[in-house]
Amino acid sequence: MTDLNELYQQVILDHNKRPRNFHKMESASGKSEGFNPLCGDRILVYVQLDEQQQIKDVSFEGSGCAISKASASLMTEMVKGKSREETGALFNRVHAMMTAPPDTPVDTTGLGKLAVFSGVREFPIRVKCATLAWHTLLSAIEGLPLE
Ligand code: ZN
Numbered sequence: 001m002t003d004l005n006e007l008y009q010q011v012i013l014d015h016n017k018r019p020r021n022f023h024k025m026e027s028a029s030g031k032s033e034g035f036n037p038l039c040g041d042r043i044l045v046y047v048q049l050d051e052q053q054q055i056k057d058v059s060f061e062g063s064g065c066a067i068s069k070a071s072a073s074l075m076t077e078m079v080k081g082k083s084r085e086e087t088g089a090l091f092n093r094v095h096a097m098m099t100a101p102p103d104t105p106v107d108t109t110g111l112g113k114l115a116v117f118s119g120v121r122e123f124p125i126r127v128k129c130a131t132l133a134w135h136t137l138l139s140a141i142e143g144l145p146l147e
Contacts, residue, residue, distance in 0.1 A: 008119035015070035020077055021059040028059075030144045034136030036128045041068035045136040049144060054083050060133060067126050072133030074113055084141050090114075091134045098127050 025031075025046035034043045041064030050056040058079055060072045079087050090111075097106045098120045108115035120130045 005119055008116040011074070011113055011116045012066050012070040015073040016066035019060075019069055019073040022061065022073065023059050024061055025057065025059045027057075030140045032136050032140035032143065034132050034139070036064070036068065036132045038125065039065055039068065039129050041065055041129055041132050043068065043072055043133055043136050045072070045133060045140050047137060047140045047144075049141075052083070053146070054081055055079050055087065055141075058137065060136075064132070065129055067120070068129040068132050071117065071130045074117075075133045075137065078112060078114055079137065087141065088138060091131075091138060094134065095131060097121075098130055099124075 025048065027048060028046035029048050031044060031046045034045070035041070041062070043060055043062035043064060046059045046061075047055060048057040058076045060076060062069075062072075078090065082090065093111065094114055094117060097108065097111070097115075097118050100106055100118075100121055102121045106115075106118050108118065117130055120126050
């Protein structure tokens with residue numbers, strides 16, 4: 001777990017300092033705002049779907065703690081090209097990983113760098129920070145018409 005914890009710190013620091021896809025999107029087909037009152041994290045997620053209903057582009061703006069920002073940044077890197085269903089399924093896996101008991105093994109296959117968020121299990125209060133971007137993205141997508 002030590003290696004993963006170190007990686008967790010590094011990834012969070014890196015993405016907090018240099019968040020990816022951190023900008024407003026003028027051409028967004030959908031957007032949603034999320035707020036985590038427990039910590040004060042506030043986020044705006046923009047999403048653009050292509051003709052196949054897959055995520056063509058996604059970006060975010062807002063302010064919050066390092067975990068909320070790093071989670072949003074990593075999320076935008078992971079969901080591009082995914083369908084609505086795939087995005088929801090990926091979040092379900094991330095959420096399960098974050099809320100599993102700290103002493104149990106987690107299956108991080110296919111989660112890429114998101115695997116570092118298994119470190120959040122040690123700090124349950126931070127789960128809301130780490131999942132804020134995901135909830136906000138899913139509500140942005142749900143608000144879009146199915147074509
Ligand atoms: Zn937070």
